[in-house]
Amino acid sequence: xxGLLIKDYRILxxxxxxxxxxxxxxxxxxxxxxxxxxxxxxxxxxxxxxxLSTISYDEMNGGLLFLLSLPADRKMYVKEKxxxxxxxxxxxxxxxxxxxxxxxxxxxxxxxxxxxxxxxxGTVLVIGIMISVAIPLTLKFGxxxxxMLIAIATMGVGAVIIxxxxxxxxxxxxxxxxxxxxxLGGIESEAAVNGILxxxxxxxxxxxxxCSYLISNRIMRKKEF
Amino acid sequence: xLLKLENVKKKYGSFELDCSMEIKSGQVTGLIGRNGxxxxxxxxxxLGLIYPDSGDIEMFGKKxxxxxxxxxxxxxxVLAEANACEMFTAKDLLPVLKAMYKHFxxxxxxxxxKQYDIPMDKPLKEFSTGMKAKFKIIMALSHNAxxxxxxxxxxxxxxxxxxxxxxxxxEYMEDENNAILISSHIATDLEGLCDDIYMISDGKIVLHxxxxxxxxxxxxxxxxxxxxxxxxxEYILATKKEKFGYLCLTNRKDFYQENYPQIAxxxxxxxxxxxxxGKRGK
Numbered sequence: 001x002x003g004l005l006i007k008d009y010r011i012l013x014x015x016x017x018x019x020x021x022x023x024x025x026x027x028x029x030x031x032x033x034x035x036x037x038x039x040x041x042x043x044x045x046x047x048x049x050x051x052l053s054t055i056s057y058d059e060m061n062g063g064l065l066f067l068l069s070l071p072a073d074r075k076m077y078v079k080e081k082x083x084x085x086x087x088x089x090x091x092x093x094x095x096x097x098x099x100x101x102x103x104x105x106x107x108x109x110x111x112x113x114x115x116x117x118x119x120x121x122g123t124v125l126v127i128g129i130m131i132s133v134a135i136p137l138t139l140k141f142g143x144x145x146x147x148m149l150i151a152i153a154t155m156g157v158g159a160v161i162i163x164x165x166x167x168x169x170x171x172x173x174x175x176x177x178x179x180x181x182x183x184l185g186g187i188e189s190e191a192a193v194n195g196i197l198x199x200x201x202x203x204x205x206x207x208x209x210x211c212s213y214l215i216s217n218r219i220m221r222k223k224e225f
Numbered sequence: 226x227l228l229k230l231e232n233v234k235k236k237y238g239s240f241e242l243d244c245s246m247e248i249k250s251g252q253v254t255g256l257i258g259r260n261g262x263x264x265x266x267x268x269x270x271x272l273g274l275i276y277p278d279s280g281d282i283e284m285f286g287k288k289x290x291x292x293x294x295x296x297x298x299x300x301x302x303v304l305a306e307a308n309a310c311e312m313f314t315a316k317d318l319l320p321v322l323k324a325m326y327k328h329f330x331x332x333x334x335x336x337x338x339k340q341y342d343i344p345m346d347k348p349l350k351e352f353s354t355g356m357k358a359k360f361k362i363i364m365a366l367s368h369n370a371x372x373x374x375x376x377x378x379x380x381x382x383x384x385x386x387x388x389x390x391x392x393x394x395x396e397y398m399e400d401e402n403n404a405i406l407i408s409s410h411i412a413t414d415l416e417g418l419c420d421d422i423y424m425i426s427d428g429k430i431v432l433h434x435x436x437x438x439x440x441x442x443x444x445x446x447x448x449x450x451x452x453x454x455x456x457x458x459e460y461i462l463a464t465k466k467e468k469f470g471y472l473c474l475t476n477r478k479d480f481y482q483e484n485y486p487q488i489a490x491x492x493x494x495x496x497x498x499x500x501x502x503g504k505r506g507k
Contacts (some may be wrong), residue, residue: 001366006324007321010313061308064307065307066309067302068273069302224276225275
């Protein structure tokens with residue numbers, strides 16, 4: 001496992017342009033824009049999606065055959081991809097949070113670390129869902145064929161979430177936001193509310209990633225080389 | 226017994242692998258056969274890269290399904306179609322291999338790279354075919370593996386590089402607990418290295434023989450049609466029609482030398498086996 005992680009981080013360090021972009025964009029965007037938009041968390045997007053690039057590097061030129069002939073099996077390979085993704089999410093989230101907070105302090109926006117963390121967690125959740133769809137598809141169809149399917153599937157998942165939300169609110173008249181507001185309404189501290197929301201989002205993220213991991217494992221188990 | 230395959234079957238369309246073989250400690254076992262005969266399918270089955278339809282594979286006394294990554298540390302593998310990421314240098318791969326294998330010897334790895342002129346800072350994509358082949362063997366040899374599985378390790382190499390590579394393997398076999406399963410298209414490589422040879426044709430093992438026996442007792446008879454009609458064919462393994470008559474492969478060269486002194490008999494070798502017992506022989 002450790003060897004596979006070292007291998008993936010070596011691939012990452014070979015992509016100097018990506019690392020430079022992450023640092024430049026990661027610093028420029030929070031300082032350059034006034035809102036905590038999705039793009040300010042550029043580092044999370046690029047670093048988290050990098051695990052997909054490592055799969056395509058592994059596929060190239062019989063790389064996966066080489067890796068599986070080392071002391072690694074299919075299960076370990078899949079597990080490593082999710083751990084690599086998770087580590088990158090944590091590192092990039094902390095980086096985004098750091099640069100975002102530094103920007104907030106410099107510009108004196110008064111935005112608290114908890115509110116920034118909620119924004120970062122939201123971004124991580126969206127990207128986490130994208131990754132959860134993309135990893136099994138890339139493992140199943142390969143990086144080349146998988147690319148189009150990932151775009152379609154990600155849009156599909158987004159559409160399902162929106163339709164499910166609309167159905168619950170419009171058809172069944174369940175006010176999710178209102179309900180959540182009522183549930184958290186009793187809590188006076190905004191930081192505590194943000195903390196609960198972050199915890200909830202992270203829980204959803206872990207659940208989604210775990211389901212994706214199980215699917216990826218199944219795909220790899222059936223794969224023949 | 227380090228490796229045992231028992232009636233391992235795998236079907237791909239009209240091709241079916243049906244293979245049984247044993248690899249013992251202290252032995253170098255060769256697997257020969259024409260392209261598409263089933264050598265790579267056998268190797269992939271052994272490495273769990275494909276799933277056989279039936280049959281049993283045992284490695285290090287365990288069923289293949291029970292083999293763990295820790296068990297695989299005793300294995301050194303070179304597959305013709307498997308390559309490390311080509312962006313990497315030998316230096317990049319050092320920490321990867323070190324983390325993968327408990328018994329990885331950094332000293333041996335660095336010494337061998339130096340000995341065989343492997344540049345440490347050059348990406349693998351810039352390596353020549355020979356350098357790539359040597360480097361693959363160096364990676365497989367640097368962690369005290371008990372069993373080497375080598376699929377066409379000498380493919381595309383000139384005679385000097387092949388000799389260097391075979392020397393590495395001979396050095397590895399100085400430890401009597403080690404074993405090698407190797408396939409190669411180059412018969413002379415196997416003749417000088419292997420203790421026993423399995424011949425695979427159309428997915429089936431058609432012959433298993435000790436190399437010494439093969440080289441001393443096998444032979445090819447060149448006979449006219451008339452001689453062929455009168456020939457006692459009890460020890461003829463395969464026959465091939467030629468313009469002048471027939472080529473007959475025998476495992477009892479001495480029998481024909483004694484009883485048919487007028488027949489031209491050539492010493493047997495692995496190339497003859499492949500030619501005569503491969504798909505187009507018989």
